[in-house]
Amino acid sequence: MVATQTFNKEDLRQLILNQLRGLAPEADLNYLRPYDDIRETLEIDSFDFLNFLIGLAKETGVEIPEKDYGKVSTLEGLINYLLAHM
Amino acid sequence: MAEFLMPSLGADMQSGKLLEWLVKPGDVVKRGQVIAVVGTEKGDIEVEVFEEGVVRALLAAPGAEMPVGAPIAVIEAVGEAEKVAAPAAMPAAEAKTPPAPTPTVKAAEPVARAANGHRIRVSPLARKLAAELGVDLSQVQGTGPQGAIDKADVERAAAALKAQREAQQVVPAPAAEAPPPSAKPMDKSSAEFQASMRRAIALAMARSNRDIPHYYLETRINMAKALAWMEAENLKRPIQNRLLPAVLLIKAVAKALTRVPQLNGYWVDDALQVSEAIHIGFAIALRQGGLVTPAIHHADLKSADELMETLRDLIMRTRAGRLRSSELTGATITVTSLGDMGVEKVFGVIYPPQVALVGFGKVTEEAWVENGMIGVRPVVHATLAGDHRATDGRTGAEFLDVLNRLLQEPEALFNA
Numbered sequence: 001m002v003a004t005q006t007f008n009k010e011d012l013r014q015l016i017l018n019q020l021r022g023l024a025p026e027a028d029l030n031y032l033r034p035y036d037d038i039r040e041t042l043e044i045d046s047f048d049f050l051n052f053l054i055g056l057a058k059e060t061g062v063e064i065p066e067k068d069y070g071k072v073s074t075l076e077g078l079i080n081y082l083l084a085h086m
Numbered sequence: 087m088a089e090f091l092m093p094s095l096g097a098d099m100q101s102g103k104l105l106e107w108l109v110k111p112g113d114v115v116k117r118g119q120v121i122a123v124v125g126t127e128k129g130d131i132e133v134e135v136f137e138e139g140v141v142r143a144l145l146a147a148p149g150a151e152m153p154v155g156a157p158i159a160v161i162e163a164v165g166e167a168e169k170v171a172a173p174a175a176m177p178a179a180e181a182k183t184p185p186a187p188t189p190t191v192k193a194a195e196p197v198a199r200a201a202n203g204h205r206i207r208v209s210p211l212a213r214k215l216a217a218e219l220g221v222d223l224s225q226v227q228g229t230g231p232q233g234a235i236d237k238a239d240v241e242r243a244a245a246a247l248k249a250q251r252e253a254q255q256v257v258p259a260p261a262a263e264a265p266p267p268s269a270k271p272m273d274k275s276s277a278e279f280q281a282s283m284r285r286a287i288a289l290a291m292a293r294s295n296r297d298i299p300h301y302y303l304e305t306r307i308n309m310a311k312a313l314a315w316m317e318a319e320n321l322k323r324p325i326q327n328r329l330l331p332a333v334l335l336i337k338a339v340a341k342a343l344t345r346v347p348q349l350n351g352y353w354v355d356d357a358l359q360v361s362e363a364i365h366i367g368f369a370i371a372l373r374q375g376g377l378v379t380p381a382i383h384h385a386d387l388k389s390a391d392e393l394m395e396t397l398r399d400l401i402m403r404t405r406a407g408r409l410r411s412s413e414l415t416g417a418t419i420t421v422t423s424l425g426d427m428g429v430e431k432v433f434g435v436i437y438p439p440q441v442a443l444v445g446f447g448k449v450t451e452e453a454w455v456e457n458g459m460i461g462v463r464p465v466v467h468a469t470l471a472g473d474h475r476a477t478d479g480r481t482g483a484e485f486l487d488v489l490n491r492l493l494q495e496p497e498a499l500f501n502a
Contacts, residue, residue: 026373043373045426046330047401054326063325066317 012079019055023048034076089157095414101153102126104146113141127286128378129407138164212240238361245352245439283376294435299474305486309464315496333393338492340364340386346485348477349442350418358476367417370404378404381416431467441473
């Protein structure tokens with residue numbers, strides 16, 4: 001439904017960081033580097049990770065299937081995945 | 087007339103701080119309605135009533151720290167004729183003033199309150215058992231059909247009561263902790279909250295390791311079929327309805343318990359009391375530290391969607407610090423899953439008076455030998471911590487075996 005909107009890389013970065021801020025309010029996201037494992041770095045469990053993906057799907061229209069979880073474990077990987085699938 | 091007492095929300099709870107009333111005198115309350123919010127070591131808990139009635143008086147002011155078992159409100163059961171002489175010491179009208187703080191924490195004793203008569207549904211067996219165990223039925227939360235109190239509810243209440251009394255004997259000096267009620271307005275600082283949660287965990291776990299002779303068993307479970315089933319299932323669903331592996335594990339544990347019920351229940355008075363109902367306490371870690379294990383009621387009877395929904399709801403409310411009283415006290419066994427933290431296996435400490443704890447580690451790819459062939463499979467290490475007073479290793483082994491077999495037939499797992 002929202003997929004009509006176009007996002008560039010920076011938009012997506014901000015959008016992702018916003019979602020993460022909601023999940024891990026105490027974390028300093030400046031320390032999250034492009035190739036860090038997001039879940040490990042921010043200690044996000046499977047439940048919160050699913051919520052994170054639900055939030056992203058609402059904003060971008062992209063529902064990431066489980067088999068692709070390996071491709072979206074880092075900020076960089078996730079941004080590229082979303083760009084390719086929008 | 088029934089006094090509504092500060093409920094015991096876990097074996098380790100001594101007192102609770104009344105934070106907020108959600109009803110006022112004159113209000114009609116329904117069974118299961120949340121009437122107050124109470125601050126405990128486990129967060130702010132929504133306290134439910136288990137009887138229809140009319141609120142006649144509120145006996146504790148917001149901010150007051152009340153010992154478990156102390157009357158905090160007077161609720162008149164619906165239809166209850168006013169013939170019973172009102173309790174002598176009824177404070178004038180809707181006294182908002184906190185009652186003189188009961189100095190000793192004695193109030194937790196099972197006062198033989200006249201619970202007969204009014205609208206609590208109780209099975210005959212439960213009523214008999216309650217009389218034997220000295221359980222006050224008006225304080226028992228029914229989990230049976232339409233909120234009826236069944237045998238398991240009474241056993242649970244008795245166990246909680248006993249554990250609580252024991253805990254009180256152990257605690258060295260609650261006296262130091264009893265500031266005059268209503269002194270300062272609510273809101274424990276987060277450091278204080280942390281400290282009190284640590285104390286609660288310390289108390290329960292120290293008691294567990296002191297009293298419970300644990301035995302530990304472990305088995306490796308091939309998760310290939312279960313995960314393939316879940317992935318296929320999730321592909322059919324919109325993302326918001328996706329299932330997590332925890333749902334399969336919880337369901338498998340619950341179903342296995344229907345076949346090996348000896349691990350589901352309580353150790354009370356030197357005897358195992360098996361619970362008919364299966365309420366799985368699921369350990370939820372809080373980001374700021376500490377953990378809470380709210381109960382997933384009747385996990386064996388829930389569908390995949392219901393379990394996922396319950397789990398989602400419990401996790402959110404646990405983290406927001408808004409659980410209900412029935413969720414904090416109900417569990418008949420605990421499941422802990424530390425897989426998200428990357429550990430392969432977890433050997434748990436049983437939460438008394440429960441008699442078992444099931445642990446799951448991370449699902450990892452491991453070498454797996456089958457039919458003389460070596461291959462790679464997603465594998466989870468399932469462990470069981472059992473109370474050796476209640477059961478022997480053989481029972482535990484049988485449980486893990488059944489659990490394993492159930493997870494090999496995921497499509498059948500959710501069939502009734």
